[in-house]
Amino acid sequence: MGALERFKVQGLSVASRKFIESFLSQKTKSLLTAGPSCAIFRENLRGGVTPPPRPFIFMRVLLISPNIETLPDPVAPLGVAFLSAALKSAGHEVHCLDLCFAEEFGTAVGKSVSDFSPEIIALSLRNIDNVAYPKSVSYLPFYKGVVECCRHVSAAPIFLGGSGFTLMPGPILNLLQADAGIAGEGEEAFSRVLAAIAGNSSSPIEGLVRKDQEHSVAPACIQNLDSLPSPDWDGLDLGQYFRRGGMGNLQTRRGCPFSCVYCTYPLIEGKAVRLRSAQKVAAEAEFLVQKGIENAFIVDNIFNFPETHAREVCQAFIERKIALRWSCYVHPTYFSRPLAEDMKRAGCTGIELGTDSGSPAVLVKLGKNFTPEDIRRATRIAQEEGLEVCHSLALGAPGETEETLEETFRLMEQISPTAVIAMVGLRIFPGTGLAYLAEAEGIIPSSSTLLDPVFYISPAVKDRVVEMAKRRAALHPNWILPGLSINVSLRIQSKLRKIGVKGPLWEHMKIMRERRPAKREPHA
Ligand code: B12
Ligand code: SF4
Numbered sequence: 045m046g047a048l049e050r051f052k053v054q055g056l057s058v059a060s061r062k063f064i065e066s067f068l069s070q071k072t073k074s075l076l077t078a079g080p081s082c083a084i085f086r087e088n089l090r091g092g093v094t095p096p097p098r099p100f101i102f103m104r105v106l107l108i109s110p111n112i113e114t115l116p117d118p119v120a121p122l123g124v125a126f127l128s129a130a131l132k133s134a135g136h137e138v139h140c141l142d143l144c145f146a147e148e149f150g151t152a153v154g155k156s157v158s159d160f161s162p163e164i165i166a167l168s169l170r171n172i173d174n175v176a177y178p179k180s181v182s183y184l185p186f187y188k189g190v191v192e193c194c195r196h197v198s199a200a201p202i203f204l205g206g207s208g209f210t211l212m213p214g215p216i217l218n219l220l221q222a223d224a225g226i227a228g229e230g231e232e233a234f235s236r237v238l239a240a241i242a243g244n245s246s247s248p249i250e251g252l253v254r255k256d257q258e259h260s261v262a263p264a265c266i267q268n269l270d271s272l273p274s275p276d277w278d279g280l281d282l283g284q285y286f287r288r289g290g291m292g293n294l295q296t297r298r299g300c301p302f303s304c305v306y307c308t309y310p311l312i313e314g315k316a317v318r319l320r321s322a323q324k325v326a327a328e329a330e331f332l333v334q335k336g337i338e339n340a341f342i343v344d345n346i347f348n349f350p351e352t353h354a355r356e357v358c359q360a361f362i363e364r365k366i367a368l369r370w371s372c373y374v375h376p377t378y379f380s381r382p383l384a385e386d387m388k389r390a391g392c393t394g395i396e397l398g399t400d401s402g403s404p405a406v407l408v409k410l411g412k413n414f415t416p417e418d419i420r421r422a423t424r425i426a427q428e429e430g431l432e433v434c435h436s437l438a439l440g441a442p443g444e445t446e447e448t449l450e451e452t453f454r455l456m457e458q459i460s461p462t463a464v465i466a467m468v469g470l471r472i473f474p475g476t477g478l479a480y481l482a483e484a485e486g487i488i489p490s491s492s493t494l495l496d497p498v499f500y501i502s503p504a505v506k507d508r509v510v511e512m513a514k515r516r517a518a519l520h521p522n523w524i525l526p527g528l529s530i531n532v533s534l535r536i537q538s539k540l541r542k543i544g545v546k547g548p549l550w551e552h553m554k555i556m557r558e559r560r561p562a563k564r565e566p567h568a
Contacts, residue, residue, distance in 0.1 A: 125275030140279030228263025402455030
């Protein structure tokens, strides 16, 4: 009987059993040579002793954040901090390696591996590409390099996870040649993976993705977010993110019940909205302030849905007199004046709206449940309450024509936001309504993995939209076009951060707007 057969897997569900079998057959050697915390596990493998359910076997996990994107700002890896907290509270030993500020990633990985001797390596893949057209950048080749480097210096199995990974887990796993991954929220699922590897658990693992798996898996989704420990920033350099990125981050809720045609957020976080206790969020905000972080971004896909929760969070901030400035994404329909007042009193400085278009017809095609009038109303309330406002646009969306583009431009002229972030085209992701539409229109073949970025641009404006966007940006210095590198660059960022500018840089575009007022087009 080989080591694998002697390892007690009888009690496991079929899925976990298969996983562990395939996993162990490749990785037995590495686990046998791993460090002391795996001693009981190794004994079981060698001697064929049925492992007792207790004592629990703890593992040494190296969590790597390979996100080296620094535009629009370096973003503190909140997902890694949540995961680290959950693994530590389950008793595992965790070391975080953030490559964002590392001088040379190979050296950094090599050093972490030799200092820590991990038994498991886990990579958090936040971004796949910059979703920007035409200057699209894929991060996957870099991640592949990081996985290869890990393989070179360690025999530990490699796991993947993160929002970017969740969008196309199977193809990314195969491309990167990692061992397995978790689609969706990692705190509970990854803890279960570790427990299963150590033989301590037989519960099924939500979101588990294995190599060459043909069927897709539902992403892991945690019902009670308050059961999770607060993010653990111990092994991560929050101060550096504040100095160079101008902010920290917080999360008050997960999930989005809406169905905008292109949007990946309901696929990543699920459709069920799950709330975190306002007091817990406020305590995390206080922690940031104690760490010297004065600005934060609330990463919720929509901060103000449900509005009652957003107001509770604001009340908790106000009661505790938290000296944090923050900004967030809001949905125009649920943005009321009392909420705006609370947000302002609670330290909010600016709101971002995923407006996309000023054309009622395009908004319907995009599946947006708001109208240009809702956009006007929300902008007016925010401006009257002293909040900066940024509208994100998607130029070239389904149904877009030159006329609808002009409608969008006119709306922006009328409401005069602090800044506009305009993306040209929409990155197509698997599982979205846009992917089905693009397939039906012959833009992508049904077999496309979409690993390489493909953008939907309405055929009616395909040849004109880039030019029209550039022209508009030339008239409005407060327009940011990431895909055309207009008003977003490392040079501008480092200049502003060096002189102490904090928070999202778009909030400071008002200076541009006021200095060089927009020249009106004759028809606007
Ligand atoms: C807020 C946000 C921003 C803010 C961030 C502000 C800040 N200071 O934090 C801003 C506006 C700056 C921003 C910018 C960008 N963003 Co953004 N952003 C988001 C958003 C809405 C939330 C991210 C977040 O913090 N989530 C909360 C944390 C807790 O969740 P998480 O990181 O997903 O981690 C969980 C799981 O994924 C998992 N997990 C994570 N790691 C691991 C590892 C393992 C091993 C396991 C098992 C599990 C696991 O467990 C975690 C806890 O549950 C997501 C969309 C979304 N709903 O996820 C997009 C998203 C991450 N962004 C995306 C992109 C592309 C970008 C930009 C490149 C866009 C651009 N061109 O400017 C930049 C990149 C910035 C950078 N330096 O990296 C994409 C990435 C995917 C892709 N398409 O490549 C997303 C998914 C949106 C999308 N279009 O699909 N972003
Ligand atoms: S765009 Fe906003 S409201 Fe629409 S599905 Fe995505 S997160 Fe939800």
